[in-house]
Amino acid sequence: MNDLFQQDIKFLTGVGPKRAELLNKELEISTFHDLLTYFPYKYIDRSKFYTCRQVNNDLSYIQLRGKIRNFRMEGQRGRKRLVAEFYDKEGSISLLWFHGIKWIKDSISEDREYIVFGKPSIYQRQIHLIHPEIDDPSKKEGKLSSGLQALYSTTEKLKTNYITSKTIQKLQQNLLEKVAGQIHETIPVYLVKKLNLISRKEALINIHFPANAELLKKASFRLKFEELFYIQLNLLKLKTNREIKFKGYIFSKVGEHLNNFYHHYLPFSLTEAQKRVIREIRTDLGSGKQMNRLLQGDVGSGKTLVAFMSILIALDNGYQTCLMAPTEILARQHLTTLSKFTKKLDIEISLLTGSTKKAERRIIHENLQNGRLSIIVGTHALIEETVLFKNLGLVIIDEQHRFGVAQRSKLWKKNIHPPHILVMTATPIPRTLAMTLYGDLDVSVIDELPPGRKPIKTLHYFDRQRNRVFGFIRKQIEAGQQIFIVYPLIKESEKMDYKDLEDGYESISRAFPPPKYSVSVVHGKMKPEEKEASMQHFIAGRTQIMVATTVIEVGVDIPRASVMVIESAERFGLSQLHQLRGRVGRGSAQSYCVLMSSVKLSNEAKKRLQTMVRTNDGFEIAEVDLKLRGPGDIEGTQQSGIAFNLKIASLGQDGQILQYARNMAEQILEKDPGLTHPENNILVSRLKTLKNTSNNWSVIS
């Protein structure tokens, strides 16, 4: 990119310092390049004209040709508005303005013909065009305009400062007139030819001022492809670089421990999905490359067993493994589960967390360093400088979205060679998003639950039906089951949320009084020891009800908990609801998820609750989530440090283009892993530019 495109937007004709500041604040447009890549969100056909008689309020944008008369002021002091009559040969319709009144009155003359354009809407039970665009047909159209008019999103603040979609369009025109000659190709010529793409210059002109529908389609494809292609190329390049730079330890043996476990101690037969994933992992571990694999599997799909069998492969080949969990409780739970297996196999395993006592910690450090200890389970405590391994061969990270990339790489530093890495997550991510977020990892999916699991039943109740829900809870408790009741906690309304939680806790304690019942409470304001103790009470079955904010750990296994009540469920996102629901359904009893909400629901909230009631499939839910909210808000996106901010492509809609872009990037790297062929120079320099000019990019690597 040359300097012209990095020029401050205030230097563009029609902008100036004041508008520049607004554009910057409201739309993050501060350079020519930013404006040029501020793409329209939709287009309207302005080749068609309607007549006044055809107008009804079901139409979206319409365009009429006629004259304007009878200007008059209506309304009281503060709510004054300007009304005028627009008419053609067939009839008339009202135009309406709330501001800019003087300017409108002064600039329109009654004897001239105008083109008005706007969306018919009802105001005081009559059809109006409110703040229509008004053009003088005698004025020459700009040479870049066409029948398809781009619409740009703006904000209230921009609109009140007279920067409308139309204004932005005008600015785009000024900009293109100035820079079009300098727009250079950013994709190698051979690729442009092979894919039959239009040039970057043509694409940028047509995305803002489509010459026709066909060229608009081509422009949009070209720009979407380019955007997704460079993201994929960057990710796959990272992967390739890693493969070139690092050799992986080769775990070639299928040894004694794995065989022994598989033939004598496997507590159940593996699901087909588990078998497939273990095969994939074994292939990686024997390949001579360093494994970097993401293991996705819904809650309860049996990831732990896969992890354990991977640990045994490392062990049989003489290497150590560490398993990291995001919290102490989860780490303990992993230790408990794994200890059941290791005891039988006579293998040492230890736990290292923040609360491990000094003396014990010293022994663990020693045994890791001299190699006597081959399996360590723990939390962040594992990445402290003092922890050193003799030969760490495998790192398993549970619930990756809470571990940053930087933290992951700390483990790398412990070794001469990087260990194999298996990242496990129960957050289902749509394929397109996984390809983008974790595009430099290989992905395995456990898409099957162990047999005999009863699917969780999900019910939606309104707040006034609370008594019925309480009755249901009593029955469940009588049957020996435990209950979660979760309240939302959102930072912005923290005080109110805690009030809700307190009120809720009180009313639940009243409805479920001692000595017959006992209720635990856990929330973020408690001290860690208090939280832990309260949690342990519930896990041990000493309390029947756990009232909590969302602090209930992902992955915590409490088989006797069979009911998850989610208060104000409309305030939770889909992935959060799904995660919470996954806290139950671990035992043999029928489990339930009860979504409580008020009667007033937004369409989106309704859709979320309906989706939860309809399906238990985490991937299906993730797809709906992606479509509803876009990728920026999907769980796991923020935590991994990549706030997705695609300018034109959409992960919800452009999955096919994404796959195509990834395939192309793969093919190119296969032929030219270092991107050293002259024809690929442009790829290298483009990657560099993107890294330097975009915040999102710098965090990917």
Ligand code: ADP
């Ligand atoms: P997650 O993927 O959520 O970590 P877990 O590994 O905790 O799931 O497994 C959930 C439960 O399913 C555990 O109680 C585990 O013992 C059981 N399980 C795992 N694999 C199988 C299987 N193949 N057949 C039956 N039960 C299984």
Ligand code: MG
């Ligand atoms: Mg788990």
